[in-house]
Amino acid sequence: KNQVEQSPQSLIILEGKNCTLQCNYTVSPFSNLRWYKQDTGRGPVSLTIMTFSENTKSNGRYTATLDADTKQSSLHITASQLSDSASYICVVSAGTSDYKLSFGAGTTVTVRA
Amino acid sequence: EPEVTQTPSHQVTQMGQEVILRCVPISNHLYFYWYRQILGQKVEFLVSFYNNEISEKSEIFDDQFSVERPDGSNFTLKIRSTKLEDSAMYFCASSEPGDLRVTNEKLFFGSGTQLSVL
Numbered sequence: 001k002n003q004v005e006q007s008p009q010s011l012i013i014l015e016g017k018n019c020t021l022q023c024n025y026t027v028s029p030f031s032n033l034r035w036y037k038q039d040t041g042r043g044p045v046s047l048t049i050m051t052f053s054e055n056t057k058s059n060g061r062y063t064a065t066l067d068a069d070t071k072q073s074s075l076h077i078t079a080s081q082l083s084d085s086a087s088y089i090c091v092v093s094a095g096t097s098d099y100k101l102s103f104g105a106g107t108t109v110t111v112r113a
Numbered sequence: 114e115p116e117v118t119q120t121p122s123h124q125v126t127q128m129g130q131e132v133i134l135r136c137v138p139i140s141n142h143l144y145f146y147w148y149r150q151i152l153g154q155k156v157e158f159l160v161s162f163y164n165n166e167i168s169e170k171s172e173i174f175d176d177q178f179s180v181e182r183p184d185g186s187n188f189t190l191k192i193r194s195t196k197l198e199d200s201a202m203y204f205c206a207s208s209e210p211g212d213l214r215v216t217n218e219k220l221f222f223g224s225g226t227q228l229s230v231l
């Protein structure tokens with residue numbers, strides 16, 4: 001069964017600090033991995049998309065890494081801002097005939113001044 | 114930036130009633146999706162739609178659910194006889210020509226419709 005597990009479930013950081021979120025997946029065969037940011041009451045917004053051949057991808061202060069061998073990904077937030085407070089969701093696409101995406105439960109990040 | 118729009122933002126209905134959730138995908142997109150998120154739970158796939166037909170659906174998408182693209186811009190999700198457990202945030206999404214198995218196909222989500230079944 002395709003699964004995506006994220007950790008930690010939630011974290012609180014001070015404005016200006018860095019943090020790293022983890023994602024482990026068992027989706028097979030793997031096609032790509034996406035990180036989304038979801039503000040409360042809003043739809044998810046795409047941050048990065050990586051294929052198995054990509055190790056790192058950045059989008060501003062967000063940097064995602066992927067280790068396809070260990071089936072792990074991380075999202076690093078640099079110099080956090082109050083607006084970074086949101087849920088960050090790891091989503092994995094399987095390379096099958098499905099159009100389904102497997103969503104993680106998300107990590108809730110709270111940035112405090 | 115173009116965006117997916119959903120209406121209404123909130124819908125309250127009585128159990129057993131029919132509801133229609135409406136979405137306007139991004140204009141040049143060809144793939145359309147519905148997802149739902151029960152409060153405190155993961156986002157779940159419901160259905161994908163391409164070329165005026167369902168491409169894929171999940172086990173959640175039973176006979177009570179249907180989708181339609183009645184014209185060139187709208188994409189709707191109908192729940193024929195709502196149940197309490199249908200209460201959730203329903204997200205519409207669309208992607209550019211191509212599908213989500215292909216690399217770098219960005220999926221754009223709407224802001225969702227919060228459905229409350231009483």
